[in-house]
Amino acid sequence: MGLRRVGRVSARAGIVVTGTEVLTGRVRDLNGPWLADRLLELGVELAHVTQCGDRADDIDAQLRFLAGQQVDLIITSGGLGPTADDMTVEVVSRFCGRELVLDDGLERTIDEIVTGLMARFPDVDADAVRAANRKQALIPAGAQILTPVGTAPGVVVPGTPTVVVLPGPPRELQPMWRAAVATDAVQAAIAGRTRYEQHTVRMFGLPESGLADTLRDAEKTVPGFDRLEITTCLRRGELEIVTRVEPQHASAYTDLLSLLRDRHGREIFSTDGALVDDQVAELLAGRRIATAESCTAGLLAARLTERPGSSAYVAGAVVAYANDAKIELLGVDGEVIDAHGAVSEPVAEQMALGALRRFGADTGIGVTGIAGPGGGTAAKPVGTVCFSVVVRDDDGAVRALTRTTHMPGNRSDVRERSTTIAMHLLRRALIGAG
Template sequence: MRSVHRVSARAGIVVTGTEVLTGRIQDRNGPWLADQLLELGVELAHITICGDRPQDIAAQLRFLAAEGVDLIVTSGGLGPTADDLTVATVAEFCGRELVLDEAMEERIAAILRRLMGDRPGVDFDAVRAANRKQALVPVGAEVLEPVGTAPGVIVGGSPTVLVLPGPPRELQAMWPAALATEAVQQAISGRTRYRQETVRMFGLAESGLAETLREAQGSIPGFDALEITTCLRRGELEIVTRYEPDGADAYRELLALLRERHATALYSEDGSTVDEQVAALLAGRWIATAESCTAGLLAARLADIPGCSDYFLGGAITYSNEAKAELLNVDPVLIAEYGAVSEPVAESMVTGALHHFGADTAVAISGIAGPGGGTPDKPVGTVCFAVRAGSVAITRTLRLPGNRSDIRERATTVAMHLLRRALAGVDD
């Protein structure tokens, strides 16, 4: 990452919850909030995670205030149980008393009635009393309408503290309303106005990109005004560049250099993912899959991509040679001659998937994910791919690094990129 030092509004995030601290639940709120703040041009100082103990939450609030942040965003600890103490802790930190917001208490009661319905044997008054603490707010605080049963709270000041619920669905739905409040707008009023662009590459080593960026630093005027973050995942490189409007010329020159140096690897200049591109290219087609070592991961990925499910007919998982022969009509003689992990067998699997599902597009993957299944000629990580899209056919054999899970994930990603090329009419 290339950092650019400038004065900007600063924020810190406090993720609360013993279940998050101990790893039983993965933190989804911290990264999501970080993304939102960065897009706004707010400099993120720290993300901290702490348990539900009031003294630990208070320690994080004091730490961030001492760091001089303008806005603290907390997530979690707004429920009705005894360990949900974030609001009370924030109130004490801000020097405010807690008072009952009677109108909010009525709204929470109405939500509870709707959720409970006419459930027999439930004491509604007891449930309402247990949830009343969710309507306790610091004096002078602004209250955000609940998405679940927990309202959000904003306490203006230096720093301003924005208290949001823990469930990601509720937090994300509440964010626009929080952002629109005067207190939050005032807290981030010093933010820098950034533009952000994302470029994606596949098949390029991170060291190759690093060399190009070093060249860019020495040859592009204004390059130091670009804040560049690179991330390598499963063979894909994501390059996110943030810059102020006067850095636009430098970014255009950088993009031109990336095109020149890495034309075959550069597949997205607008931030679109390979999944999104495949979904658009599949329109009007019918696709099927045939998999062995990936155990249906490609089929699951296609089925989960918005828009792809309309064109996905189904997939066959064929580990054994008998299954390949029976379900996909792969000739056993072909398997005996070349081996199950081979390009001829992968091509035959594609043909079988096309006929079995009545598709016009198909992808086949046959490989050795291990452990213990490889040979000197075909070590663990050897994966054969075959793709057919109309008259375009692509066949590849690659050796992928990593353990079983890594090989499966990487193979699925490779298959998506080969499919994208075939659908775009680019063959071998």
């Protein structure tokens, strides 16, 4: 879901992601989203992100489409290698009406890079490799060269629009983009960019429709609302609201945030863009947590350990599917399982307590559910998941926060959503710890 309010128009850009492997989904596009974020930081309006295969006519069509949208800057990624299907520079040169010329200095630079690489492959014909890589030293006349990070150089071609040609591998593209932005041609192309402040609010437990109603009311009641550019996104059960505003209209955002707090204070968990994972990591400082998981297959433990320094607070994890594993590894009472079922709040709580005891932790969390397919009943359909967080307070008392949810989706959806719910329950429990 997205809502856009436009003040004055900023400098505009378009991105062309090339590569048949990206177009067909064999390789996931990382460059488009990364470049989109960098343009946002610069205050440049992103008009379009397009993808096409390694075909000259299709690349040319994307360039001409973006030029027709009156963008000031076009950024391409991919197609800079030495093989025949790497043709982006050639197509861009033709599109810009410039001759393709050999740069002797660049050829020597590439030759030095290739010579160093070939030292590891003594059986490869180095002369043949150099001849193939000579193609990468051909650039549009008058273009500015971006020094290779791998073997492929990038180029900046001044004009209307200015075109920045970058390699496909993200590890090469990202540092090269920083060099491109510093060039006179790119600075001139984005000179009309708007300086924005950006704010991110995150919510959990609110449906999109509830937020939509609030934003409709804000449109009528918040002075200067039309100066705000608001984008909303639902991901993993969380609502992300990103607002961009020019500094002189900051009071409109202040009023909007006040309205969101009044309407949805309980659901807002972050007004500074912090993720729940970061908040939980801070709350776990000085504590030790252990997890006991069934339907989530250890994904919660994996998520907890993604933050730097997590080894200081993550004591251990148990993944137990079978009832006898829950009994033996976590000390769950078999009679409780018989009475309530393996997917139940009492079992989730005993799993959490078992993890806490087994690893000598002061915080434990248990997750048990039916992720599917199959295995559900009328009383407990697929998507039923029980959670329990147990926390030992400073006075030694142990308290529990236990919940059951029912969620739609396939196994992957249920597991992903369950880990998010678990993180939010953990956050809530830890805020009250002490």
